[in-house]
Amino acid sequence: xxxxxxxxxxxxxxxxxxxxxRVPLRLVVMGLRSAVRTEGAEVIVGERLKRQARIVEKLNRxxxxxxxxxxxxxxxxxxLPDQDTAYRVLARIRHHRSRVLRxxxxxxxxxxxxxxxxxxxxxxxxxxxxxxxxxxxQQQWAMHVEDLDTVHGVQLKSDEGxxxxxxxxxxxxxxxxxxxxxxxxxxxxxxxxAAARAVAMRELRRGGARWx
Amino acid sequence: xxxKYFLLILDPxxxxxxxxxxxxxxxxxxxxxxxxxxxxxxxAMEIVLVGADSLDTVKMTHSHYFTIAxxxxxxxxxxxx
Numbered sequence: 001x002x003x004x005x006x007x008x009x010x011x012x013x014x015x016x017x018x019x020x021x022r023v024p025l026r027l028v029v030m031g032l033r034s035a036v037r038t039e040g041a042e043v044i045v046g047e048r049l050k051r052q053a054r055i056v057e058k059l060n061r062x063x064x065x066x067x068x069x070x071x072x073x074x075x076x077x078x079x080l081p082d083q084d085t086a087y088r089v090l091a092r093i094r095h096h097r098s099r100v101l102r103x104x105x106x107x108x109x110x111x112x113x114x115x116x117x118x119x120x121x122x123x124x125x126x127x128x129x130x131x132x133x134x135x136x137x138q139q140q141w142a143m144h145v146e147d148l149d150t151v152h153g154v155q156l157k158s159d160e161g162x163x164x165x166x167x168x169x170x171x172x173x174x175x176x177x178x179x180x181x182x183x184x185x186x187x188x189x190x191x192x193x194a195a196a197r198a199v200a201m202r203e204l205r206r207g208g209a210r211w212x
Numbered sequence: 213x214x215x216k217y218f219l220l221i222l223d224p225x226x227x228x229x230x231x232x233x234x235x236x237x238x239x240x241x242x243x244x245x246x247x248x249x250x251x252x253x254x255x256a257m258e259i260v261l262v263g264a265d266s267l268d269t270v271k272m273t274h275s276h277y278f279t280i281a282x283x284x285x286x287x288x289x290x291x292x293x
Contacts (some may be wrong), residue, residue, distance in 0.1 A: 044273075045263070143275045147279055
């Protein structure tokens with residue numbers, strides 16, 4: 001069914017709104033890149049304006065969410081070598097020209113899934129921009145979740161899937177966090193991850209379709 | 213390093229991944245909106261505009277797109293791993 005005129009008009013409005021984030025995002029990314037460089041780390045920084053489809057989904061999912069209050073329309077992410085560097089970059093962001101509205105430290109308080117990262121909402125030219133700071137291992141974990149979703153037809157990213165998969169992801173995330181902190185993976189931890197993974201894979205292969 | 217913009221247009225059903233590269237952010241945004249609009253009735257399409265200094269960075273931050281585009285062989289490898 002072709003999109004009606006109301007849908008196209010709404011899309012035009014949404015795009016105009018989203019475009020206002022382009023320049024503030026650009027400025028925040030320049031600051032972020034410079035912070036990463038100053039810390040001596042390789043600059044692995046990506047930026048994006050949220051897809052229209054995702055904005056609409058989010059508005060539908062959270063009935064009370066207003067477009068003007070959505071803080072991740074503009075987002076950027078730095079992938080950093082280790083946790084210390086991530087915190088040092090955070091300290092630099094706090095001294096930037098953009099005002100820090102909020103810091104969400106998922107390293108200190110991981111999500112139930114095991115997700116870890118530092119999220120910072122800054123304000124630039126009156127608009128919010130989200131910055132995510134992940135270690136290489138945290139990024140590796142997040143990519144693993146997306147691959148599992150694709151391969152097994154589950155939605156672990158949106159908390160849908162067998163419990164065993166979440167147990168495994170949590171244990172795996174803990175192991176990576178241990179490595180980020182100490183650079184060492186103990187044999188005991190490796191065994192724990194392998195065991196949790198075996199159970200999760202069995203569940204995913206057996207019942208993947210049920211969670212579709 | 214100069215910033216580039218990569219418009220990723222993924223059709224996971226084929227699978228196919230089209231990548232358009234831009235130097236100019238404003239032009240990239242216009243094209244992003246145009247392609248989104250073109251596929252507004254097709255929620256299966258995954259379209260995103262990513263700014264980065266190289267395609268290698270994008271492959272890292274949006275590896276998901278590339279895994280799916282690599283097709284059934286890559287997915288089977290991942291499933292077995």
